[in-house]
Each structure stands twice: as C-alpha cells, then as structure tokens.
Amino acid sequence: MRRSDLGEFEEVVLLAVAALSPNAYTVAIAEEIERETGNVVTSGAVHAAMQRLEQKGYLRSVWGEATAERGGRRKRLYTVTALGGRILEESRAVRNRFWDRIMPAIRLEWS
Template identity: 45%
Template structure:
C-alpha cells in the first residue's frame, strides 16, 4: 500500500470532508472539527489545508449554487477523491496497527 504523509490538521480536515460528503465547505468543516474533536481553528487555516489537500489530489472542489442567505454568493464545496479515500484508509490502518502494539497495561487494562 502506498504511504501517505498527512499533518494532523490535514488528516482531520480530510476526514471531516468525507463525513460531510456533499455538504463540505470551509465554515462547515471548521464548525464540525470544533464539534467532533473540540478543537478550535480559524477559517484561514481551514482554507489553507483544503487548498493543500486539493493540490495533493485528496479532495476536489466545485462551486455550489448561490443562496440568499449568503447574499447571492456561491459556496466552494469539497469532496474526497479516490486518492483521498486511499489516504484515509492508510491513516486508519496505520493508526490501528500502532494502537494494537501498545501493551494493554499501558492503557490501564490488567
């Protein structure tokens, strides 16, 4: 399996985009990160990470329709690509393999 190098915030943003599916845009990603992992971020950081993930080929973006609540402006929506799905799977598998090597006594089990 190919190796994927992702920073912690990149990993979080990629997974949140996958969770949100067709509803992923900057503010919603930022709000969901705060809701899911109780981590405050700012919108500039989220947009930077989304741009970086798009350059890496892990997400793609498209313009959604205009809405009255946004003053007629359109949202830039994101979706996970096939390569992004592979990266999510790699990260999940890697983390589980590491976690499974931790002695149970270290985790408070007897």
C-alpha cells in the same frame, strides 16, 4: 507513506470532508471541527488546508448553490477523491496496527 504528505490538521480536515460529504464546504467543516475539538478554527485555516489537499489531489471541488446567508455567493463543495480515500485508510491502518500492538495493561495504566 510519506509523512510530509499529510499534516495533522490536514488529516482532520480530510476526515471532516469525508464525514460531511456531500455537503462539505469551508464553513461547515470549520464549525464541525470546532464542535468536535472545542478549539476555535477559522475558515481561513480550513480553506488553506483544503487548498493544499486539493493540490495534492486528495480533494476535488465544485461550485455549489448560492445562499442568502452568504450574500448570494456560491459555496465551494469538496469531496474526497479516491486517492484521498486511500491515504486516509492507509493512515488509519498504520494507526490501527500500532494500537493493536499496545498491550491492554499499559492502556489501563494511562487511565
């Protein structure tokens, strides 16, 4: 796995898309990440990240329905592609393997 392929924020966004699917669109994701992390997240940052992810082939998008909230504009709905799913799993596996190697004693010392 090439590290540069997936930035940290990108990974979060990708996870968020997977979690919110099939209703993942920019604003929902931004709000979800805000809620989960407590940091302010602009839709622009999310949009840019999703653009990159889409280019890499981890996401795909289709036009969704238009809502009055959006001034009659359509949403763009994102879903994770198979490649995106595998990447997520791979990164999770890497992490899990490391977690598993951390001795419980040390884990206790952090807290």
